[in-house]
Every structure is written in C-alpha cells, then in structure tokens.
Amino acid sequence: MSSYGLGIDIGGTQLRAALVAADGTIVERDRRPTPADDPTTLVRTLSQLIEALRERADQPLPVGIGMAGLVTGDGVVRYGPNIGVRDLPLAAALHEAVGGRVVVANDASVAALGEQRAGAGSAVKDLILVTIGTGVGGGLVVGGRLLTGASGFAGEVGHVVVAEHGRPCPCGNRGCLEAYASGSAIGALARDRLVDPATVTSLRDLDHVAGPDVTAAARSGDRVAVEVLEEAGGWLGVAMASMVNVLDPQLILLGGGAAEAAAPWMLAPTRRTMAAHLVGSAWREPPPVELAVLGDDAGVVGAGLLALEPATASGSEQDA
Ligand SMILES: [Zn+2]
Structure with missing residues (x-):
C-alpha cells in the first residue's frame, strides 16, 4: 500500500496537486492552469500532473480528486459548473490514461475530510x-x-x-x-x-x-x-x-x-x-x-487522504 496519496483540487483557474502523507502533511506540490471548457485537455493536463508527481515520488500513488459540482458514485462528473464539464467519466478516463487507483468526489466534500483528518x-x-x-x-x-x-x-x-x-x-x-x-x-x-x-x-x-x-x-x-x-x-x-x-x-x-x-x-x-x-x-x-x-490546502489534503482510504470508502473511483 502506498504511503502517500496524490491529491488534486480542480479549481476554476488552477489545478492544484500535492503529495499528501497519511497524517495530512503535504510533502510536495505542483500546479497547472485549468484548461477552460475542454474535457479532453483537462484529462490530458491532469494525466501529465499525475505522472510528474508519481515520477518525483518514485512510487505508484493512488489519486484523489476534488471538483466542484455533482460527481457520481462511478466517477462521472455529471455537472462541473466551474469549467463547463457535463457527463465527463473523469475517474475512468484518468484510470485508463495513467493507471492505478483514481477517486473523484465533490471539492467541498474532500475539503471536509481534509479538515477532519488534518485541520480544525x-x-x-x-x-x-x-x-x-x-x-x-x-x-x-x-x-x-x-x-x-x-x-x-x-x-x-x-x-x-x-x-x-x-x-x-x-x-x-x-x-x-x-x-x-x-x-x-x-x-x-x-x-x-x-x-x-x-x-x-x-x-x-x-x-x-x-x-x-x-x-x-x-x-x-x-x-x-x-x-x-x-x-x-x-x-x-x-x-x-x-x-x-x-x-x-x-x-x-x-x-x-x-x-x-x-x-x-x-x-x-x-x-x-x-x-x-x-x-x-x-x-x-x-x-x-x-x-x-487549512485554507486553500483543504482540497488537496482531503483529496490525497481520500485516495488513501480503504477501497470500500464512499466516493467515486476506479481501482487498479
Ligand atoms: Zn440552490
């Protein structure tokens, strides 16, 4: 089992990523501008971000993602208002692109998990x-x-x-x-x-x-x-x-x-x-x-910790 989770917060302007230890500590960060209104570029940019951080960590990190909107139990972003995404099977697309565990949930939900595990x-x-x-x-x-x-x-x-x-x-x-x-x-x-x-x-x-x-x-x-x-x-x-x-x-x-x-x-x-x-x-x-x-870090910390949850945890996901 991986000792780190890779947390990503898909914001309206930035994709923030962090390597998160099991206690919620951030050990590495990265970011990219959020591609506007283009699901294909979004998946490609996220894949590059994941591969870059996995390379630096030198291990197959499970990935957790928080994104504004309605995210279904099987990892489909039904409605992502920030970047105009509709019915995007994000967990499946990323799992296909980079492999490994990919969990997707609503951004405020993962922030709540971050605050509960490592914040206020x-x-x-x-x-x-x-x-x-x-x-x-x-x-x-x-x-x-x-x-x-x-x-x-x-x-x-x-x-x-x-x-x-x-x-x-x-x-x-x-x-x-x-x-x-x-x-x-x-x-x-x-x-x-x-x-x-x-x-x-x-x-x-x-x-x-x-x-x-x-x-x-x-x-x-x-x-x-x-x-x-x-x-x-x-x-x-x-x-x-x-x-x-x-x-x-x-x-x-x-x-x-x-x-x-x-x-x-x-x-x-x-x-x-x-x-x-x-x-x-x-x-x-x-x-x-x-x-x-936790401020702006709540999303990446919570997403990284969600990736480390046992597979029975709630949240949408694609497993390896
Ligand atoms: Zn309303």
Whole structure:
C-alpha cells in the first residue's frame, strides 16, 4: 500500500496537486492552469500532473480528486459548473490514461475530510464543513468517514432551502442558503438595501456592490454593511439548525475566502440563530461554529487522504 496519496483540487483557474502523507502533511506540490471548457485537455493536463508527481515520488500513488459540482458514485462528473464539464467519466478516463487507483468526489466534500483528518476538526469524528465563496458548498464527515450519499451528491449544504419562494439561486431553485449567504448573495443583499433612498451607507458610492465591498465597508464601521453580514449569518444559522437537527455533528466549520472575511460579523448571528432553532434547545449544547484552518490546502489534503482510504470508502473511483 502506498504511503502517500496524490491529491488534486480542480479549481476554476488552477489545478492544484500535492503529495499528501497519511497524517495530512503535504510533502510536495505542483500546479497547472485549468484548461477552460475542454474535457479532453483537462484529462490530458491532469494525466501529465499525475505522472510528474508519481515520477518525483518514485512510487505508484493512488489519486484523489476534488471538483466542484455533482460527481457520481462511478466517477462521472455529471455537472462541473466551474469549467463547463457535463457527463465527463473523469475517474475512468484518468484510470485508463495513467493507471492505478483514481477517486473523484465533490471539492467541498474532500475539503471536509481534509479538515477532519488534518485541520480544525482533527479532534472530532462528526462535522459539517460549509465553504463560502462565490457560492456555498459543503461536506459531511460522519463517524470519521466522508458521507457522499447514494449517488455521490450528499453535502450540498448551499442548497438547503431556508425560504420557500425566496431569492433565486444560481442552481435554478429559490430560497437556497446560497442565495442568502454566499459572497455573491452578500453583494445582492447589500444592493437591495440601496433601493431605499433613506439608507445611509458608504456602499452607495460604488458602481456595483459585491461581497468584498460589503466586508470592506463593515471593517470601516459601516452600519448597513454590518447589518447585511449579520443577516447572512442569520440565514446560515437557519440552515445549520436543520443540518444539526438531522446529523447531530460535534462541530461546524466555515471555510472559504468569504467566510474568513465575513466571520467577525457573521459568526455570532450564525451561532445565535442556529441555537434558537435546534430541537430541544433548552436541553442541549449547540455544536461550536468555528473557522476552518487549512485554507486553500483543504482540497488537496482531503483529496490525497481520500485516495488513501480503504477501497470500500464512499466516493467515486476506479481501482487498479
Ligand atoms: Zn440552490
């Protein structure tokens, strides 16, 4: 059995790869630009990346891959929104190209595994990771194992419905958490507040208010910006209450750039609102809500560790 897993995080702009030891330590890194909208070039570039790292490690490394979107149990990326991929049999194509074990899972799911094994969740077996960036992703670790569901699609925390008939979500539905607490949603919530001419805020001076503008304004003490982030935090708390009622995790982690930037204003309302909506809230302690710690490395670390999991582990794969 290999002592290292090769973890790859397929991002919208970069393919990040790392050689990951069983304790989650990164011992080697590499990266390539993500080829845009071309599955054939994507598979070829990934193959080159895998072969380069296997050569340096001088051993047949199992490969784990995290990618945004819906990844099925047999390694087909049904829908990869970042790079316009549809129905790509990624695990099979890479297994054919480079051989060995290839496991593919959703990017936020593998990040959750990374945080649980080697990050902010290393002391617990059950956690929910919510990643907040342009959108909202999520991953679930239950009993120390990644929960991917019957089809591989579990963990889409961003599409927990918090308001039926609510704000439109990029997924096509309405009222999803992503429409209230993503970086994009924070910008949209702020723009809505500008409709009232009586609202006094520094955001009014900007052409098009986006999420980072809101956190920047909150840092300068803008009251409206702070209220928007508190509102987003409250919606996150609503979604987390449902998640905790179903899964009873030990810990909730928030990761992603927008979460880090907005945490000073979002965390308290998230915790408060979640606690208020838990079943039997007078008789239990709500799980802590904390920031993740692995940052951009969570994906490669989790993907590398997923590759090292026993073959019965959940996640889509092609074995040697
Ligand atoms: Zn949605």
